[in-house]
Amino acid sequence: MKKNIKDQSRRIFIRQISLASALLLSGKITDLSASEVYGLKSKVKLRFAVASDFHYGQPDTAFDEMTEKVINQINLFNKTNKLNFCLINGDIIHNEKSFLPLVKKKIDQLEVPYFVTRGNHDMVSSEFWNEVWKMPLNHSFEAKDSAFILADTSNEQGTYVSPDLVWLESKLEQYKSKKNVFLILHIPQAKWTKHAIDTPDFFTLIKKYPNIRAGLHGHEHDQDGVKMADNIPFLFDSHVGGNWGTPYKGFRVLELLNDGTLVTYMMNPTEKLAEMKY
Template identity: 60%
Template sequence: MSKKEQLALSRRNFIQQVSFASIFLLSGEVKALDPIEVEAFRKKVKLRFIVASDIHYGQPNTPFEAMLDKAIAQINLFHAENPLDFCVMNGDIVHDDKSWMPVAKQKIDGLKMPYYVTRGNHDLVNEAFWKEVWGTPLNHQVAHKNVGILLGDTSNEQGKYLCPDLTWLKEQLEANKKKKQILLFLHIPQAKWTKHGIDHPEFFELLKKYPNVKAAFHGHEHDQDGVKMMNNTPFLFDSHIGGSWGTSYKGYRVGELLNDGTLITYMMNPEVKMEELSF
């Protein structure tokens, strides 16, 4: 197969696998995109990342090892054709038994791009154990291409659903307020949009003061793969890559921040083409 034929096949596969695509314009307007429109924007991408959630490694009566292996392979394949700046595994890395966490990390270390993790309510570990395995604190921040990446903790060793540490979050928002964009990753949604969400209006009041928060990303709700809006900020869900319940497919969300600050985001289902969803 010639290089031209390989590129055409790659483009066709990409278009077939994209769904639930949206563009968040600088004006605050939200529009649905079809896969061909998504593909057309790809030369303008400044920052590209994937967020995948809810591995539930070790959950009884599930093929958890095969599911994680498959997700890692799919993400690496996407990265080979569409280079990623980073990936976030957004909570519930394991399922209630912390002894699985070092094993899961060995698998996730197979990712070919930088990656970050957040703790979910099934990751029943304390901060010392978390640091020992992952080498980072439960709340941490990094930057890529002058975009602030905030990764917050929304649970504890007992698996309680929690608001992120607002003192830490305010400090990080202040430290990054000169950046044009901030991306926020939290496992548990902070509004009762969904069955398992919680209600913390003070979280949203804090975010209102920092309009450079471009988007927030949640896991936790395996049956959610869309967007909720609050104060012109999108809060995006990404289905699940493991576990015993949720959407009929297992996929992950891609985010692409364009040079002008516009955000395009879409779900990838590497196996089955889904219907489009408009927001």
């Protein structure tokens, strides 16, 4: 019976995983099959999920259903693939501030700790943001031998902005002895995509810190792959809600292995996607 349950769990995992890659310490990126990812489960030191663009409150969308669905999916994933935490990377609501406390009640149903960033549709003041989430717009935390820097890339008016580079540099200095640093920003800082901005000073700054392992972006609903900048991969995670983007709605998982390899893949619990190599 136990073997049958284990085999069933393996089949479900393999069916729902897509776009899997390993980011090696050398900077090389190699594609992985779903079976290979499953085979590495025993070597995972730290595992976390990232989801973005809930757009809770957007008119003419099933925002309540979509939000509840991804929360349930992440919790279900966590039961068999233990997550250390979850990152919610911006556009949690759709413009109207009254939805922020409501969506927080939904996200509070996550069975793992979570951290949030503001997106351009999270059109609320820093004071209101802090009142609801009990965490500032710019903040950071540590987990195992890694640091996570969550930087604000918008404002109350919904303008696309660069992160506070003075603050960011102070955090990069604080964590320069960490093995891994992850940058979490809703809006891309290079014009890779239609809705990104161009901030050359951001890339000049991060080049000074070789322990930056990856950047994580939301915002671009039709992106679920990777863009490279000076050997740093910047990963996108599709979307949870909204009315445009990839034909599926999913979330990204990142796993740090004991040997320092970073494995990442998209979870698409509703349909299996064709695997993508990059």
